Amino acid sequence: MGQPSDLISDLRALFTREMEVVRNQWNRALPFADYIVDRWEKARLLGFGEGSSVYDSALILGNVKVGAHTWIGPFTVLDGSGGLEIGAYCSVSAGVQIYTHDTVQWAVSGGKRGPERATVRIGNRCYIGPNVIISKGVSIGDGCVIGANSFVNRDIPSGMKAWGSPARLRGPVPHPEES
Template identity: 65%
Template sequence: MILWWLKRSLQSTRLKVRKKFNRVLPVGDYLSDRWEKAGYLGFGSGTSIYDSALVLGTVKVGENTWIGPNTILDGSGGELVIGSNCSISAGVQIYTHDTVARSISGGKSPIAKDSTYIGSNCYIGPNTIIQKGVRIGDGVIIGANSLVNKDIPSNAKAFGTPCRVVGSTNVK
């Protein structure tokens, strides 16, 4: 009986979302509230995070930030801070650690850890990877599929693998 009710509820919700937004979501996104999840995680007011996002360790997010589906916010190696009014697109991975030295040393070297910071009013394009210890300033645009392995100053447009600054956002 419960399984039948759950299935019917899911079908009804799926139909409503498709009619209103022309989209079909994973089951978890029908059952969870993105804003409630953000609140549960202690993120700022108005911030939303998809159910499919993985959040590890110490992650702080400001207000009115959108965190898309299939993202990884890994604050397990230090503090991960994302400012307010940001868009963190689908598939973005942000790290505060890496295991490179540990792996090539046969486990003799420790895991490398460092905090990572993203300023306010930033757009991080789909499938971007941000490595540990990177600082991204305010008002930055990072293009899709970028590998950010060094700091990006405020009001910069940057993209590529490795990511490089290619212009200014001219935000005042």
Template identity: 55%
Template sequence: MSSSFHELNQKRDQMKLDWNRVLPSNELLFDRWEKAKYVGAGEGTSIYDSCMLLGDVKIGKNTWVGPYTLLDGSGGGLSIGDFCSISSGVQIYTHDTVKWSLSGGKHGKVSGATKIGDNCYIAPMCIISMGVTIGNGCVVGANSFVNKSFPDYTIIAGTPAKKIGEVHFGADGEIELDYSSKE
């Protein structure tokens, strides 16, 4: 057995002991916080090694970007705020090639900046289209396709996504997810 294989197994054993997790080998070899620093993300941000970043992507501080995500800033820039959770499998785009494909290449790609505000939770497997702005304090439900913008403190879900509620804060700072105010 090679020494690098032995070292990898030691890292895997330590991860299992410390966190009760077994991760793909690449996630054991590369530090999530170092990757975030490398791409210029804010302090305290972590980005899994399996996250693909394209083009101009800006990520704030203390944001968690999960595994198997795609952050595409190649068509106008992508901005993600502070204290966000971008869950596993999320794809966020700043361009599309629908018209290019349908026209047999006669039309070009369409681009538009995409923005995720501060303190947002984007649940697993969401797709956010180019040109969308999601306000501060929003929640996007799992498997949603977001193809339009939403204001601050909106709970969003569905395909296509629509408003299904609002986020409220009590006087004591307690958070309430209110599903009585829908689109």
């Protein structure tokens, strides 16, 4: 292994080369780790479904199951400590936080009680907008759309769109052939 300065020079050269490729192909810049960590390989190593991808900046804890062809965006938190299931063909946008536990009772009891945990389930073909927070125990049905910056603390039935803080049902999701 070379001197540290050689390694730093090599990493800088790699960064510059990869950044040029990404900027030319997709007109964007990524955090350094996303140039060297393959999102699809990371998803495969985590046991996610075929064709799924997850950014390196995503924090993944506990038992997280993800279906095929699902995109997990950058700077997400997937807390599977109470069990988390995300279906196939979902888009989980940047900054989404999904929690399957909380420490409310631990805090207010002065540490006498433990964390509370409950599984979160997200169906197939769901879009979860940027910066959405989903609390423990929530189920979101198939084909749902959750608007940006929403706080989801109750179940959302299949085929519905919801947004707000707390998220409220806003009507059915139109099917592409209907629009």
